[in-house]
Structures are given as structure tokens and as C-alpha cells.
Amino acid sequence: MSLAFGTRKGNGGKAGAGPSAPAAPSTQHLLRRKRRREAARTLAFLSPWLIGFSVFFAYPLVSTAYFSFTSYNGFGQPSFTGLKNWDYVFNHLPTFWQGLRNTLWLVVVMVSLRVAFGLGVGMLITKVKTGAGFFRTAFYLPYLAPPVAATVAFAFLFNPGTGPVNHLLGELGLPQPGWFASPDWSKPALTLLAMWGVGDLMVIFMASLLDVPKEQYEAAELDGAGPFQRFRYVTLPNISPIIMFAVVTGVIQTMQYYTQAIVAGKVAGGIAGNSGQQFEPGFPNGSTWTLPQMVYNLGFQRFNYGAACVVALVLFAISMAVTSILLRRKSGFMASDD
Amino acid sequence: MLATTSRRGRRTIVAVAGSAVLALLATACTGSSDSGGNDDSASGKDVTITFWHGWNQDNETKAIDANIAAFEKAHPNIHVKTVGNIADDKLNQALRAGGDDAPDVVSSFTTNNVGMFCSTKAFVDLKPLLQKSGIDPAKTFPAAMLNYTQFQGNQCSLPLLGDAYGLYYNKKAFAEAGIANPPKTFSEFAADAALLTKADGDSYKQLGFMPLYHGYESTTEHYLGQYGPTYFGPDGKSNLATDPKVAAMLKWQKGLVDQLGGYDKLEKFRSTFGEEFSAKNPFHTGQVAMALDGEWRTASLAENKPGFEWATAAFPVPDDQADTYGRGYQTGTIVGIASTSKKQAAAWELVKYLTTDTDAVVDFANAIHNVPSTFEALNSPKLVSDDNFKTFLNVAKNANSGTTPAAVNGSGYIVSLQNLGYDYESGKQTDLQAGLAATAKQIDTDIAQAK
Numbered sequence: 001m002s003l004a005f006g007t008r009k010g011n012g013g014k015a016g017a018g019p020s021a022p023a024a025p026s027t028q029h030l031l032r033r034k035r036r037r038e039a040a041r042t043l044a045f046l047s048p049w050l051i052g053f054s055v056f057f058a059y060p061l062v063s064t065a066y067f068s069f070t071s072y073n074g075f076g077q078p079s080f081t082g083l084k085n086w087d088y089v090f091n092h093l094p095t096f097w098q099g100l101r102n103t104l105w106l107v108v109v110m111v112s113l114r115v116a117f118g119l120g121v122g123m124l125i126t127k128v129k130t131g132a133g134f135f136r137t138a139f140y141l142p143y144l145a146p147p148v149a150a151t152v153a154f155a156f157l158f159n160p161g162t163g164p165v166n167h168l169l170g171e172l173g174l175p176q177p178g179w180f181a182s183p184d185w186s187k188p189a190l191t192l193l194a195m196w197g198v199g200d201l202m203v204i205f206m207a208s209l210l211d212v213p214k215e216q217y218e219a220a221e222l223d224g225a226g227p228f229q230r231f232r233y234v235t236l237p238n239i240s241p242i243i244m245f246a247v248v249t250g251v252i253q254t255m256q257y258y259t260q261a262i263v264a265g266k267v268a269g270g271i272a273g274n275s276g277q278q279f280e281p282g283f284p285n286g287s288t289w290t291l292p293q294m295v296y297n298l299g300f301q302r303f304n305y306g307a308a309c310v311v312a313l314v315l316f317a318i319s320m321a322v323t324s325i326l327l328r329r330k331s332g333f334m335a336s337d338d
Numbered sequence: 339m340l341a342t343t344s345r346r347g348r349r350t351i352v353a354v355a356g357s358a359v360l361a362l363l364a365t366a367c368t369g370s371s372d373s374g375g376n377d378d379s380a381s382g383k384d385v386t387i388t389f390w391h392g393w394n395q396d397n398e399t400k401a402i403d404a405n406i407a408a409f410e411k412a413h414p415n416i417h418v419k420t421v422g423n424i425a426d427d428k429l430n431q432a433l434r435a436g437g438d439d440a441p442d443v444v445s446s447f448t449t450n451n452v453g454m455f456c457s458t459k460a461f462v463d464l465k466p467l468l469q470k471s472g473i474d475p476a477k478t479f480p481a482a483m484l485n486y487t488q489f490q491g492n493q494c495s496l497p498l499l500g501d502a503y504g505l506y507y508n509k510k511a512f513a514e515a516g517i518a519n520p521p522k523t524f525s526e527f528a529a530d531a532a533l534l535t536k537a538d539g540d541s542y543k544q545l546g547f548m549p550l551y552h553g554y555e556s557t558t559e560h561y562l563g564q565y566g567p568t569y570f571g572p573d574g575k576s577n578l579a580t581d582p583k584v585a586a587m588l589k590w591q592k593g594l595v596d597q598l599g600g601y602d603k604l605e606k607f608r609s610t611f612g613e614e615f616s617a618k619n620p621f622h623t624g625q626v627a628m629a630l631d632g633e634w635r636t637a638s639l640a641e642n643k644p645g646f647e648w649a650t651a652a653f654p655v656p657d658d659q660a661d662t663y664g665r666g667y668q669t670g671t672i673v674g675i676a677s678t679s680k681k682q683a684a685a686w687e688l689v690k691y692l693t694t695d696t697d698a699v700v701d702f703a704n705a706i707h708n709v710p711s712t713f714e715a716l717n718s719p720k721l722v723s724d725d726n727f728k729t730f731l732n733v734a735k736n737a738n739s740g741t742t743p744a745a746v747n748g749s750g751y752i753v754s755l756q757n758l759g760y761d762y763e764s765g766k767q768t769d770l771q772a773g774l775a776a777t778a779k780q781i782d783t784d785i786a787q788a789k
């Protein structure tokens with residue numbers, strides 16, 4: 001702003017010299033012009049991001065906040081209803097709390113186990129002397145499976161009546177859970193599915209483990225550190241930024257957990273979704289009902305965009321809060337000084 | 339420190355961007371729903387209209403294309419551009435946006451959204467057009483079909499073929515169990531189901547009938563088609579807790595669940611069922627001896643040829659309503675005119691042809707094995723039907739057959755009832771009346787919120 005006004009003032013100052021004697025621009029004026037050009041260039045380089053940010057983030061976010069205070073069914077014009085949608089979601093929609101509990105369960109359990117399992121597999125594979133390539137491929141391949149296909153396959157494998165997993169458990173004399181058909185076991189079954197596709201984490205953990213300076217392990221060994229102490233005092237501080245990255249991205253992904261939960265519910269619930277058939281996600285007994293499914297259900301099946309926006313904003317707030325807390329506590333993605 | 343903060347800031351932005359996907363989900367654009375004007379089709383000028391539908395199988399698209407070709411032949415100045423495989427979410431988006439590429443005539447496989455289409459005036463009210471064309475809807479379409487195509491007096495859509503539900507039974511299993519005829523009342527049905535059930539340890543060699551609500555088509559609303567409940571009172575409030583037929587149906591189903599082995603045993607057996615729309619359907623494989631299903635099953639059974647003889651009959655009715663035997667649940671495809679259409683006169687010609695021209699309705703029904711949606715077509719000698727298919731034609735003609743009425747929030751109330759059904763059959767909810775009262779209250783709250 002000051003640049004623009006300054007330029008005008010500068011020109012005015014020179015105008016008194018008369019048109020017949022055009023004065024050379026002052027150094028200050030040249031500097032301002034240079035700065036303005038630099039600012040324009042910077043903006044030009046930033047513009048793709050700025051446009052993307054505005055169109056795909058700022059506008060949707062502002063719109064979502066706006067619609068959350070309106071009654072809107074997708075047609076006509078939204079009408080302002082104040083806090084009615086917020087009251088409805090928090091006080092008159094019991095499935096919201098069920099969805100929130102399920103989503104948080106998945107965030108806590110699924111993310112923790114996935115990170116721990118990914119780290120474990122990464123550590124094992126870096127230690128393997130022969131056949132490392134095979135194991136790397138074997139553990140990475142499931143990650144490439146399309147989520148719908150993987151979930152359908154898991155639902156068949158874990159089918160309590162015909163699946164080979166329960167058949168094997170039965171042969172071993174172990175209990176045979178209902179997996180995707182049981183309210184108590186559906187979320188653990190989804191967690192197993194997530195752990196099966198741990199290839200992405202395994203790769204980044206492997207890379208970070210191979211990056212830990214060998215000298216540090218040698219020094220620790222000379223100091224008499226055992227395997228646990230080497231892990232605690234050498235490995236962990238070196239790879240803590242990667243762990244934090246895995247946790248933060250895992251939390252964000254799990255807050256958006258939709259496809260696997262809805263597919264598992266449909267397959268196990270015997271729902272084909274044909275004409276006239278009603279389907280609300282969450283089979284069995286709402287145990288796989290997550291908030292992203294609720295956003296879709298409220299918005300596009302019940303035409304209640306206002307309430308759907310409230311749920312979307314709650315998800316956004318939780319994602320932001322969890323991410324901010326994690327990054328604040330662990331100084332971001334920087335290596336620990338331990 | 340600065341670097342750390344900067345990185346933290348960047349990562350926070352990454353987190354924010356990730357979460358924005360969720361925000362995007364709930365974002366929508368407002369659009370115009372202005373009533374479209376008339377067009378010059380009546381004066382013989384060439385007009386091209388766009389018709390969106392959901393059919394995507396080869397035989398279906400071939401059938402609808404043949405129907406459209408016949409229409410164009412009868413109306414040389416009206417040209418129809420068809421777009422298939424359209425689901426309702428895409429449809430809603432186009433109806434909101436309007437514009438030159440938006441459809442003029444739209445059809446939907448589900449009746450769930452009729453309440454929304456009518457109440458928001460996204461579809462044109464067809465009543466004046468029906469009147470102008472001298473069509474009496476009550477004399478043209480079966481009552482249930484007329485019911486699911488309107489909302490609070492606004493006839494914003496019309497039925498374009500229908501689905502009727504009835505009983506399929508395994509004749510071989512019936513003969514082995516010494517059952518001569520299909521059951522007509524629920525007490526006969528329960529006795530037959532028990533006779534047809536053969537235990538196999540803690541499972542079944544053959545189950546008489548799978549009563550669970552997840553047993554494919556054995557849903558709360560399909561069962562209630564045999565009772566004829568009133569879902570809503572005159573004040574628009576849910577009747578679930580006050581209409582005794584709803585509680586009666588839930589109790590009857592729970593009784594059947596308990597009689598046939600209990601929820602856990604049945605649920606475990608249910609999980610062994612193959613895909614509903616395949617040769618692994620439990621009725622095809624002989625896992626169940628009776629099934630509640632739609633008329634389309636006649637075509638798939640004829641194609642898959644299971645190793646037993648089968649037949650169809652109307653689904654039994656409660657003992658205290660034995661005189662209503664022959665009724666059943668009905669649903670179907672609906673068709674309407676988009677309010678954003680600027681060619682509504684030509685669009686009406688197409689809708690009128692597709693829904694009321696007897697030959698068009700019969701040809702289409704013959705091609706895709708659905709129930710015709712007009713009385714004339716149901717009685718047409720050109721309709722290809724054997725005894726098994728006739729069962730469903732009779733269900734469609736039956737004045738006692740019912741459907742689920744349209745609501746402003748789609749199928750929300752049906753899902754709420756279904757959830758109560760799941761809780762009650764599994765034993766999670768034991769106080770039925772309290773459950774019904776809570777469900778009715780939730781339905782009223784949801785509908786008030788959606789208005």
C-alpha cells in the first residue's frame with residue numbers, strides 16, 4: 001500500500017519542475033519501482049497456489065461455515081437459521097456422538113498400531129540380509145491395492161461363516177469372532193485391514209532408519225548400550241520427525257475415513273443398494289459409522305446441507321486441534337535433540 | 339527457531355489442506371430452479387430435448403433406446419438425446435445448476451428423493467399437464483405407484499415401470515416337507531418355515547426363511563407392505579408409535595427370528611450367503627427354501643436354472659388381515675420434468691409417451707422384466723408373462739398393495755425405523771414401545787430440521 005501512495009506523492013513533487021524539464025527519477029523512486037516489480041513477480045509465481053488455495057480451500061471453508069448457519073437442501077436459496085443446525089447436531093442427533101466415538105477410536109487405535117507396525121516392519125526389513133527385495137515388495141504391494149477391492153477381499157477372508165481366517169482359527173481351537181459382522185470386532189477388523197496396507201509407512205521408515213549414522217550405533221555399543229537402549233537413545237531421536245509425520249498424516253487420513261468403512265458395512269450387511277433398498281452406513285449396529293460418512297449421508301441422502309456442514313466443521317476443528325497439539329509438543333518435524 | 343516455526347506453519351497448512359477435503363464435501367453451489375418456459379414443439383418446429391436415466395445394462399439401454407426411437411417416429415419434430423447411467427447425486431447437481439446441458443426429462447431408480455424433488459419444485463407439477471391431456475391418474479396408474487410419485491398433493495413425477503414384491507418358494511423342498519400350497523397367512527408361513535428348516539450342527543442345511551432385516555429384501559418396509567401401515571398422520575408427524583401395525587410387524591418378525599434359531603445363529607448363517615444379484619443368492623443355492631423378493635428374480639432364476647423347481651405367490655399377510663392376501667410392497671422408477679427445462683411442452687410429450695402409452699410401457703416391461711406401471715399395460719395381451727411373473731402383476735394391481743410415502747428428507751424415516759428393527763431383532767432394544775416412541779420422535783425432529 002505504502003509503495004503505491006509513495007509513488008504518487010513522488011510524482012507530484014516533481015511536477016512543479018515543469019514539463020520542459022523532466023527530472024531523473026530519484027533513487028528512492030527507483031527502489032520503490034524495483035520493489036513493486038519484485039512483489040508483482042512474487043505474486044505471479046505464487047498465483048497458481050493462491051488460486052488453488054482460494055478456490056479449493058478458502059472458498060469451501062467460508063461457504064461451509066456460512067451454510068452451517070442456514071437451512072439449505074441444495075435447491076432454491078439458503079435461509080439463515082442461526083444456531084439451529086448446531087443445536088440439531090449436538091443435541092438431537094444421537095448418531096453424531098456415535099460417529100464421533102467411532103472416528104476417535106479409529107484415530108487413536110488405528111493410527112497408533114499402523115505407525116508401530118510400519119516401524120516394526122521397516123526395522124525388520126532393514127535387518128534382513130537376504131531376500132530384502134522380496135520382503136520389501138511383499139509388504140509394499142498391499143498398499144497399492146484399491147481400497148474398495150481390498151476391503152471386499154478382507155470381508156470375504158474374514159467372513160465368519162465361510163472365510164478362511166475363522167476356519168483356521170477354528171482348526172487351532174481359538175475363538176472365531178464375527179469380524180465385520182460383529183459390533184465388537186468390526187473396528188478391529190478395519191484396523192487389521194489398515195495394517196495390511198502399511199507399505200507407505202514401511203517405505204518412509206526404512207529410508208529414515210537407513211539414514212541414521214552408523215557411528216552413533218557404534219559409539220552407543222562402545223558405551224555398553226543394549227538393543228533397547230540403542231533404539232531408545234539412537235534410533236528414536238533420529239527418526240522422530242518421520243514418526244511425527246506418520247502420526248500427523250495418519251490422523252488427518254483417519255479423520256477422513258470413509259471408503260473402507262462403508263464398503264465393509266455394505267458387504268457384511270448384505271446390502272446391494274438396488275432400487276428401493278435403503279442403506280445407512282455403519283453396519284453392524286452403527287459400529288463402523290464415521291463422521292465423513294455422516295457428512296455424505298446428511299448432505300446428499302437427507303438433503304440437510306446445513307447439518308452436514310456442521311459435522312464437516314467439527315471434523316476440521318478436530319483435525320486442526322490434534323495436528324496443532326502434536327506439532328507444538330514435538331517441535332514440528334525437526335529431529336529431536338535427545 | 340524461525341526455521342522451525344516456518345516448517346511448523348507449512349505443515350499446519352498441509353494439515354489444513356487435508357482437512358479441507360472434508361469441508362469441500364459439504365459445499366454446494368446454489369442454483370436457479372426457475373420454471374422453464376414453453377417451446378415450439380406444438381407448432382411442429384424441431385426441438386431437441388435431453389433425457390437422463392439410470393439404465394446401464396446392455397439389454398436395458400437397448401430397450402430404452404428402442405422406446406425413444408418409437409417416440410421420435412411418432413413425434414418427428416422432437417428429438418431426444420439420452421444420457422444413461424445417471425445416479426441421483428449427479429442428477430441433483432444438474433437440476434441445481436440448470437443451463438443448456440441440464441436434462442429436460444429425468445428418471446430415477448429410487449423413489450426416495452421424490453419428496454425433495456416435489457417440495458423444492460425441482461420437478462414440475464404434472465397435474466395440470468395430466469389434466470390438459472385428459473389423463474386421470476387414478477384410473478391410469480395403480481394407487482401405490484401414484485402414491486410414491488407424489489408428495490403432499492404435488493404430482494411431480496410419474497411411474498415408469500415398477501417393482502412388486504412377493505414370495506418365492508422351492509417346490510422340491512415344499513414337496514419333501516409335505517407342504518402342498520404356499521402359505522397365505524403368517525401363522526401358516528411360520529409353520530412352513532419351521533417344517534422347511536433342516537439343522538446342521540449349530541447351523542442349517544436348509545433354512546425355511548431368513549427373517550433378519552439384513553437378509554437382502556426382508557427389510558422393515560417390505561414386511562410392512564403386508565400390513566398397510568400409515569407412516570405419517572394428517573399433521574405430518576410420524577405414526578410409528580401410534581399405528582399398532584408397526585409394532586405388530588416388529589413383534590412378528592422377532593417371533594420368527596426366535597422360532598428359527600435366534601439372532602446369533604441366523605446372523606452367522608446369513609454371513610454365508612453369496613451376492614444377492616448373482617447365482618450365489620441363497621434362494622438359488624437352496625440355502626433358504628422361501629424368500630421375499632422382487633419380480634426381477636424370475637428372470638435371474640430362469641437364467642441361472644437352479645437344480646430345483648420353484649414358484650411364486652403373493653407374500654403371506656397377518657392372520658387378522660387374511661382378506662388382504664394378494665397385496666405386497668411396491669416401488670419403482672420415476673420420471674419427471676426438470677423445472678429448469680426450457681422445453682417443457684416437448685418434455686411432457688416424452689413423459690406422457692413413456693408412462694402412459696400402453697405399447698411403450700408393455701414393450702419396455704417385456705424387455706427389462708419389470709412390472710408395467712399402468713392398468714392398461716398390466717392387462718395388455720402383449721405383455722409376456724408366465725404364472726410366476728403374473729404373481730407380481732397381480733400384486734401391482736391389488737388395491738391393498740402399499741409403498742413408503744415420500745418425505746422431505748428422503749429415506750431418512752425408513753432408515754430410522756430400520757435401525758430400530760436391527761436393535762429389536764438382535765435384542766439390543768427390548769422395550770419395543772419405548773423404541774418406537776424414540777424413533778418417531780427422531781423422525782419428527784429430522785423432518786422438522788430438514789424443512
